[in-house]
Amino acid sequence: MSWTTPTKAILLTATATGGTPLNAFDNALLEMGIGNVNLVRLSSVIPAHVEWLERLPEGIPVGMLLPTVYAEATATEAGAPVTAALGVGLRPDGAGGLIYEYSGPVTPAEAERTVRAMVEEGFARRGWALERFFAGVAHARVEDRPTAALAAVVMFPY
């Protein structure tokens, strides 16, 4: 984590089931490819100023500490919706951006609307131009096992 500044980031989403809510969460991390690292959670409003990756870097050491913004929802009751979303807004010319999180028992479209509105408000408040918006939304409905929905932005220093 250091008092340093991330240079790269990736947005990932997954849903998964497990024997417990924590195992469901773990299984969602595994689906994303980040089940074997140490996540250090960052608070929810986060400037980007980073290169956005299409896929995870190779060779992340087992147990490496990675700063991560994430939204998560878990539920156990059959039929319950679980939705987790991150909205990412980017400024022109790679000048950075913002990430907002949302989770709740809503439809994916509602979750995306919510994170978009938060990004737009954050940009307006700062007087920033919003060049690009994208969202990661994970959504599932509980069947018979604990279920997790997870959206994460993982950051890298290299």
Next chain:
Amino acid sequence: MSWTTPTKAILLTATATGGTPLNAFDNALLEMGIGNVNLVRLSSVIPAHVEWLERLPEGIPVGMLLPTVYAEATATEAGAPVTAALGVGLRPDGAGGLIYEYSGPVTPAEAERTVRAMVEEGFARRGWALERFFAGVAHARVEDRPTAALAAVVMFPY
């Protein structure tokens, strides 16, 4: 963050409103001057052993990761009080100190009494002399929009 030890810190407070509780929280961070960095939350009991700054350092990079202790309260119901407080106790001779957090729907005076009592108990338990106590209390009452109160100690390595 590193396995290193902070050398400087600053206590900041703010209240703000926003279109959502998360935007209100974001706006309080902006009021404090730390809306464009990455906060890494530290657990609530934290020795200081640091120089206390009167204002934020110049030139904090956008997106820098900064370890931060914070107390926050958000509310949306009109008339609800939102209060967040940090109490800081310092030992003589710069030998460190403790930070305790509190948040809830109380008056600023109650919040300050609560964090002072926690600091005093933490010092007594350690057999430390309490040379100096100060508190940061953020307080507001919800009018018509989601409202956040935030007290933070941000730490720096330089």
Next chain:
Amino acid sequence: MSWTTPTKAILLTATATGGTPLNAFDNALLEMGIGNVNLVRLSSVIPAHVEWLERLPEGIPVGMLLPTVYAEATATEAGAPVTAALGVGLRPDGAGGLIYEYSGPVTPAEAERTVRAMVEEGFARRGWALERFFAGVAHARVEDRPTAALAAVVMFPY
């Protein structure tokens, strides 16, 4: 914290009382010997790949930032049980492992069963052999003051 990988870790447990739940938590940290450092909480599923220490290293600087996985429970109502548990599973040949957390108003045996089941599911899901399992369970029953139970794995870079 750095984007680095811990090399050592220790499992600690304690229960304590205090004038407030936060002071009880603080007092449990002091019992463990980590009351004067800065804990940075890691998300709950964490590969180990570390040397397990029998006792804390000497000379940890006051205020050092230490990445920590912890489970905690606090309660204030007389008679209430407080139980916090971590289960650690290790692979053969020091190839790493997993940590799962649980806390709730249960017996120590129930808490240990729960973290064991989570570890076993995490290992099965990854196709890993479980060479060794151990758990840290902190348990108390509230008498007349706020009471905390805390189980922690603290990580070190050296």
